Every structure is written in structure tokens, then in C-alpha cells.
Amino acid sequence: MSLLEFYQMFAANRPDVIIPSSSLDIPTGHFNVFKRLGYCTLNPSPYNRRDFYKISLILGKGVLHYPNEKIVIDGPALLFNNPTIPYSWETTSEFQSGYFCLFNDSFMRQHSPSNDSLLLKIQDVPVFYLDELQVMTVSAIFEKMLAEIETDYTYKYDLIRNYVNLIIHEAMKMQPLEDPAGKTHNAASRLSSLFFELLERQFPVYSSDHVLELRTANAFAERLNVHVNHLNHAVKEVTGKTTSDHISKRIANEAISLLKHTEWNVSEIGYCLGFEYPANFNMFFKRQTTIAPKSFREAHHELADPRKR
CATH class of the missing domain: 2.60.120.10 (Jelly Rolls)
Incomplete structure (x- = not known):
């Protein structure tokens, strides 16, 4: 908006x-x-x-x-x-x-x-x-x-x-007082902030015809003009999780949102999130949430519709 x-x-x-x-x-x-x-x-x-x-x-x-x-x-x-x-x-x-x-x-x-x-x-x-x-x-x-x-x-x-x-x-x-030792992590924090800002700029996805441009740690590192190892080290130092972990979690969250709030079919959602084949998207989503995307959507619709309870 x-x-x-x-x-x-x-x-x-x-x-x-x-x-x-x-x-x-x-x-x-x-x-x-x-x-x-x-x-x-x-x-x-x-x-x-x-x-x-x-x-x-x-x-x-x-x-x-x-x-x-x-x-x-x-x-x-x-x-x-x-x-x-x-x-x-x-x-x-x-x-x-x-x-x-x-x-x-x-x-x-x-x-x-x-x-x-x-x-x-x-x-x-x-x-x-x-x-x-x-x-x-x-x-x-x-x-x-x-x-x-x-x-x-x-x-x-x-x-x-x-x-x-x-x-x-x-x-x-x-806010709680900052740990004085954290001042030594300013460079890592700055790079991590740039990474998260670049990650979030891709969302939300408004069209099933749009395909995510940045889906890997290498792609983000190239866009930020840093070596991928440097980016991974900074993100891991600040958050305790890898760059790929954050990318996967954010894509999964967007998939959840699209399954809940759009009528796009599962293949369309997978395609716009960068999965060329539906089977790859299904495996990714199940790995992130323990449930297949179609089953997730059906369960959500049942909870949202009192007549199905």
C-alpha cells in the first residue's frame, strides 16, 4: 500500500x-x-x-x-x-x-x-x-x-x-538493557538487518504470476555484494540460525498466508514461491510444517467455517 x-x-x-x-x-x-x-x-x-x-x-x-x-x-x-x-x-x-x-x-x-x-x-x-x-x-x-x-x-x-x-x-x-558486549557485533547486526530488509521486500506476494527472485543464501549475498560465507556468519552470529533457515521459514510463512487468504491452487502458490514442480513445493512445505499444503488448507477451512465443526 x-x-x-x-x-x-x-x-x-x-x-x-x-x-x-x-x-x-x-x-x-x-x-x-x-x-x-x-x-x-x-x-x-x-x-x-x-x-x-x-x-x-x-x-x-x-x-x-x-x-x-x-x-x-x-x-x-x-x-x-x-x-x-x-x-x-x-x-x-x-x-x-x-x-x-x-x-x-x-x-x-x-x-x-x-x-x-x-x-x-x-x-x-x-x-x-x-x-x-x-x-x-x-x-x-x-x-x-x-x-x-x-x-x-x-x-x-x-x-x-x-x-x-x-x-x-x-x-x-x-526495552531491556542491551548487553555491553553486543556493541562488538555492530557490523554483523548491520549486515543482518540489510538481509532481513531485502528478504521482507519480496513479501507479501500479490500475484500468482510473480516468482520470487531471491530464494538462496547465494542470491542474497550477491545482491548485498558480500561473500556468502560472510553473510552466513553474520546472520548466524546475530540470530543463532542460518541464512537458509530464515529464508525457508519466511517462504513457508508466506505459503501459509497464501493458502489461508487466497483461492490460488497449490501449484500456483508453489510456482510463485519459486518451486517449478508441485512435488518440490509439497516436500518443502511438509518439511517446514509437517503437513502437506492441501491438507493444511482443508484443515484451516474447516476451522474457519463453523458449519464444518
Whole structure:
């Protein structure tokens, strides 16, 4: 989903919102902030990958759906969604309030061009649950954003960028303290982050005619311009698992999602995930999940349809 597509969907529920189509690609980047009240509906948001960052203060209940898990939000929470991970939000309570802001990569990199941005430090933890004092603190920052974006101050977006960083810092303070020894692994962490970003860019798969371009450790290493042994060592050092393990798991998760949410047949799903022959896809899926793809789909449909229980 692009920023323009988001605004078009947003405006359907908020007629007062102006679609800023002429300012979405400016070099300084794009930023906007809103109150959630009056926007949330009981219909789940589309399950896909956005091309922008979104930070939300959730006051209300709902479920975040990710490729391989779902997170139940049953109390005040701070959510960080980034362009690499597809997700969907499902509202489960009538009461919904809070705030959200959205921005693209260009906006945050105006004064922080390094890959080691604050956003990278929290990318592995999408949800932070807040106590009453933390809700007040984060709400106050969002209110400052709302007020500042309406001003004519020349440097208002520099100030707003600082407010975004303040929210990120509040989240970082909620994370466990880092092991000082971990500082020696910065290079491995950077390379691993690049690998995972490249991996996630391939998903979700929107068309059965599209075939995954990168499916092996060698293919990723070539794209990242490093030796495959160097990539494998970095990923194993940071995660404890091999590059191939992560690739296989992510492809399997996408296969699960496609079996659940599309009507494509098993052969089409296997083909778009890079398996030329259905038998190879069947063996791969069974090795990853212990069940054949056709059996998995049938079992899921039975669970999803109360009439078949």
C-alpha cells in the first residue's frame, strides 16, 4: 500500500481529510499526524505491506495480524509498523481512541542518513504496552505534533522529527538493557538487518504470476555484494540460525498466508514461491510444517467455517 492509497482509504471514513497527492514525493519526505477517534472501523485493514512508517498510540482493543503470528492488544499500547513487514489491524472493541502518525523514509533521513537510525533499534519489537503515566507522556507528544503541524513555523518539520524521536526514545526505555558486549557485533547486526530488509521486500506476494527472485543464501549475498560465507556468519552470529533457515521459514510463512487468504491452487502458490514442480513445493512445505499444503488448507477451512465443526 502506498501513501496515496492509504489517504484514499482514509478519506473514505474521514471526509474532512485532504488527500495530499501533490506532496507525497517531495525530497524532504512526507509526515502527517491524526487522532484515531472517528477513523477506526470494525472492518479489518487490508493485509499488506505499506511503503511508509506508522506509529500508533492504541487506546482500545484489537488484533495485529502478521505473516506468522497475531498479537492481541487488550490495553494501551504503542505500535510501530515499518515498510518491511506486512500486517493487518482488526478492531475488536467499539471504543477506539489515541493517535497515529505516518511518514516515509525520506522524512526521517533528512538529518539522520545513517542506517543505524533509532527506528532500526526497535524494529524487532512492534508493540509496547503502556502504563497510565506512559500514556500521558506519549499522548502529550502527539498533541504537540498535532499543534505544530498547523503552524507556519519555518522549521516545524525539524521539530516534529524530534517529537518522533522522543516517542522512539520512550519505547527504547521500555526495552531491556542491551548487553555491553553486543556493541562488538555492530557490523554483523548491520549486515543482518540489510538481509532481513531485502528478504521482507519480496513479501507479501500479490500475484500468482510473480516468482520470487531471491530464494538462496547465494542470491542474497550477491545482491548485498558480500561473500556468502560472510553473510552466513553474520546472520548466524546475530540470530543463532542460518541464512537458509530464515529464508525457508519466511517462504513457508508466506505459503501459509497464501493458502489461508487466497483461492490460488497449490501449484500456483508453489510456482510463485519459486518451486517449478508441485512435488518440490509439497516436500518443502511438509518439511517446514509437517503437513502437506492441501491438507493444511482443508484443515484451516474447516476451522474457519463453523458449519464444518
